[in-house]
Amino acid sequence: MAVSVHRAPRRPGRHEPGATVLSIRDVSVEFGEKRVLDAVDLDIRAGEVLALVGPNGAGKSTLINVITSDVDAVSGSVTLDGFPNHAWTYKELAMRRAVLLQQVDIAFPFTVEEVVDMGRAPWRGSPQARADETIIGGALHRTETEQFVERKYTSLSGGERARVALARVLAQTSSIMLLDEPTAPMDIRHQELVLGVAREYAATGCAVVIIVHNLDLAGAYADRVAMLSAGRIVADGPPAEVLTADLISRVYDYPVRILTDPDTGAPIVVPVRTHRGKTAS
Amino acid sequence: MNRAATFTGRLTAAALAAFLGLTGLFALTAAPASAAPQVSVSGQPPADGPGELQLSGSGFQSVEGGFGGIYVLFGWVSDPQGGSWRPSQNGVTGRDYRYQYDDETNPEGYQLFVTFPGSSTASAANGGELSADGTWSGTLKTQGAVFDTFDRQGNRETLDCTQVQCGIITIGAHGVKNANNESFTPVDFSGAGEAGAAGDDGGNADEGEAAAGDQASEEPAEEAPAAAAVPETAAPVAAPLIDPTSLAEGTRMFTLLLVLLAVAVVLGLSIIGLSFGIGGYLAAKSLLLGVSPEALERERGKRERRAIKAREKRKRKTDAVRRREELRTVRAQAKNSSQLARGEMEQLPPAAESYDEIVRFFENDPNTPPAEPAYPAPGSGAGQGPGIDPEAPTTVQPAVSGRRETGEPATAVVGSVPADPDSSRGDQRGPRKETP
Numbered sequence: 142m143a144v145s146v147h148r149a150p151r152r153p154g155r156h157e158p159g160a161t162v163l164s165i166r167d168v169s170v171e172f173g174e175k176r177v178l179d180a181v182d183l184d185i186r187a188g189e190v191l192a193l194v195g196p197n198g199a200g201k202s203t204l205i206n207v208i209t210s211d212v213d214a215v216s217g218s219v220t221l222d223g224f225p226n227h228a229w230t231y232k233e234l235a236m237r238r239a240v241l242l243q244q245v246d247i248a249f250p251f252t253v254e255e256v257v258d259m260g261r262a263p264w265r266g267s268p269q270a271r272a273d274e275t276i277i278g279g280a281l282h283r284t285e286t287e288q289f290v291e292r293k294y295t296s297l298s299g300g301e302r303a304r305v306a307l308a309r310v311l312a313q314t315s316s317i318m319l320l321d322e323p324t325a326p327m328d329i330r331h332q333e334l335v336l337g338v339a340r341e342y343a344a345t346g347c348a349v350v351i352i353v354h355n356l357d358l359a360g361a362y363a364d365r366v367a368m369l370s371a372g373r374i375v376a377d378g379p380p381a382e383v384l385t386a387d388l389i390s391r392v393y394d395y396p397v398r399i400l401t402d403p404d405t406g407a408p409i410v411v412p413v414r415t416h417r418g419k420t421a422s
Numbered sequence: 423m424n425r426a427a428t429f430t431g432r433l434t435a436a437a438l439a440a441f442l443g444l445t446g447l448f449a450l451t452a453a454p455a456s457a458a459p460q461v462s463v464s465g466q467p468p469a470d471g472p473g474e475l476q477l478s479g480s481g482f483q484s485v486e487g488g489f490g491g492i493y494v495l496f497g498w499v500s501d502p503q504g505g506s507w508r509p510s511q512n513g514v515t516g517r518d519y520r521y522q523y524d525d526e527t528n529p530e531g532y533q534l535f536v537t538f539p540g541s542s543t544a545s546a547a548n549g550g551e552l553s554a555d556g557t558w559s560g561t562l563k564t565q566g567a568v569f570d571t572f573d574r575q576g577n578r579e580t581l582d583c584t585q586v587q588c589g590i591i592t593i594g595a596h597g598v599k600n601a602n603n604e605s606f607t608p609v610d611f612s613g614a615g616e617a618g619a620a621g622d623d624g625g626n627a628d629e630g631e632a633a634a635g636d637q638a639s640e641e642p643a644e645e646a647p648a649a650a651a652v653p654e655t656a657a658p659v660a661a662p663l664i665d666p667t668s669l670a671e672g673t674r675m676f677t678l679l680l681v682l683l684a685v686a687v688v689l690g691l692s693i694i695g696l697s698f699g700i701g702g703y704l705a706a707k708s709l710l711l712g713v714s715p716e717a718l719e720r721e722r723g724k725r726e727r728r729a730i731k732a733r734e735k736r737k738r739k740t741d742a743v744r745r746r747e748e749l750r751t752v753r754a755q756a757k758n759s760s761q762l763a764r765g766e767m768e769q770l771p772p773a774a775e776s777y778d779e780i781v782r783f784f785e786n787d788p789n790t791p792p793a794e795p796a797y798p799a800p801g802s803g804a805g806q807g808p809g810i811d812p813e814a815p816t817t818v819q820p821a822v823s824g825r826r827e828t829g830e831p832a833t834a835v836v837g838s839v840p841a842d843p844d845s846s847r848g849d850q851r852g853p854r855k856e857t858p
Contacts, residue, residue, distance in 0.1 A: 154773025171745065174738070215748055224767055227760030272781045279784025314780050345779040 158188030168217030192359035195369035235263035239313040260312030299326040467564035469611035483602035490595035494534035497521030510601035516573020
């Protein structure tokens with residue numbers, strides 16, 4: 142009887158909504174002399190959409206990189222599913238967290254279907270692989286990229302590529318989905334689409350962390366908002382609490398006003414613009 | 423009367439032309455099959471004064487754009503049959519072959535330079551071009567049977583062609599040795615007896631040449647040059663025609679030395695000037711410091727700033743080293759703790775999985791709300807929980823097609839395999855195959 146020396150990867154289990162799937166404790170990151178993240182504490186919970194906001198250079202992308210172990214923290218710990226990041230193998234990590242970075246370029250002319258299929262890679266050989274077809278088809282359908290299925294990825298526009306990349310990340314069906322500015326190249330319709338997909342995905346029991354610049358989107362779709370400024374978390378809570386004119390004006394160094402969405406009651410952030418020569422109405 | 427004379431003249435000319443053509447043909451046919459250089463000589467030079475020879479060469483090697491060409495000379499070779507006189511056999515002028523002198527700066531035609539087509543020195547060619555088919559032609563002037571020759575060092579020696587066999591010498595021009603263009607064609611003077619050994623060397627097997635030379639003396643085509651005197655053989659002002667390379671060499675060396683000297687002078691001057699300038703500046707500075715308190719302050723400030731900068735630099739370096747060390751220890755600690763954690767992890771039982779909700783997310787069409795749950799729990803039994811038990815063997819179940827809105831067979835129902843594996847798209851894997 143053959144003895145298998147290679148253990149099968151431990152597949153993630155189901156999480157109760159609200160349970161912490163990933164926790165960052167006292168993490169500091171330094172690039173040379175510059176302290177990019179300073180004693181950051183953050184919890185990522187299942188079933189929740191967490192919006193990470195902050196001005197340019199605040200450290201949002203670095204935080205994502207810390208979660209994915211792409212940069213080393215000089216202090217602090219990242220705990221995933223109850224165990225430190227380094228305790229998991231790559232395949233196990235891939236089943237638990239999926240990342241969509243800002244750069245969505247692919248060097249080779251793969252077709253869209255092949256690209257989305259790449260997301261299923263960690264599940265090869267597992268029982269979950271049976272659902273590959275459904276999942277790929279569903280991901281394409283949800284991101285409205287079905288019509289591109291046979292086209293080469295490199296022939297798509299920026300917004301289309303972003304949606305296909307999102308489909309790939311969705312197809313990875315990981316417990317935590319990290320999206321770094323997924324809506325940057327997209328138009329209004331697709332921005333709403335993406336955020337809606339993120340919400341529904343979180344509703345299945347997964348956690349979604351999304352970096353957005355558009356504070357209105359954060360306010361409308363996120364369950365929780367964490368605001369970063371100069372490497373520190375300055376606010377962490379429901380959108381209504383975090384998106385206040387006071388805090389935003391201070392952190393972004395620009396005066397803003399908060400209005401309320403008539404349909405949903407979500408906060409809408411409006412920069413204060415005083416145009417010369419026009420009389421204020 | 424006139425008419426008859428003209429007619430006779432024309433007849434003679436025609437006969438001559440025909441005869442020349444024949445001899446030419448004979449010359450060609452008598453030649454060996456290889457491309458050995460041959461020179462056909464028409465006319466016999468007079469022994470007692472200047473003369474002219476019409477020469478035509480064939481079988482020579484022409485190099486398009488090559489350097490130089492061939493020299494056609496009149497003189498003597500030491501070993502016509504063996505060929506040891508040749509430059510390609512290390513023969514040297516003066517010792518192995520000697521020839522008529524010609525003024526390099528103002529040549530009179532006692533030496534011919536036949537140039538390669540397109541050559542760099544083509545402008546100096548007084549013997550025309552060596553065409554691609556290896557032929558050339560020209561007129562060579564002779565100085566009589568006795569004339570002066572010079573070797574490379576400029577030593578003069580008289581050559582008496584009544585005592586030795588003289589003839590047409592061809593060699594590669596400008597010092598370029600080329601055995602394919604070296605030849606010696608013996609020529610006899612009219613009014614003098616045959617002298618020396620039979621003329622031909624290896625590359626020139628044409629007996630008919632001599633005959634042609636004898637016969638052609640009848641023709642009136644030869645013109646006796648007006649000037650009877652052999653050209654004054656003054657001591658050569660420059661080296662013989664064959665040595666331009668060594669001259670160029672000398673000139674180059676001289677120019678190089680001159681340039682070096684100039685550079686050295688400039689360098690020396692600049693060093694002197696620089697030292698004066700620096701010395702002067704330092705002197706002025708110390709003078710100023712001794713006199714003005716502001717200058718003193720400024721100097722002190724500058725020194726302080728420099729010290730601060732050096733300190734900062736040192737600090738940055740030590741900081742960087744410290745950071746690297748910290749990172750290394752952090753990484754090592756992380757590795758240790760992760761190994762411990764992994765050990766703990768392995769003790770735990772595998773987590774209870776639930777993939778259905780996720781699959782449902784992908785199945786549901788967001789635009790049409792499902793009337794009823796399209797996706798029943800797999801196994802459809804009360805016994806099994808909502809999640810699949812990965813350890814249990816897979817059950818083969820019929821496709822639950824009836825319950826889906828779209829009517830498609832649920833080909834990707836997790837935990838069950840459709841009865842007919844061929845109908846499922848892409849479901850090629852067998853049950854529970856864990857690929858290592």
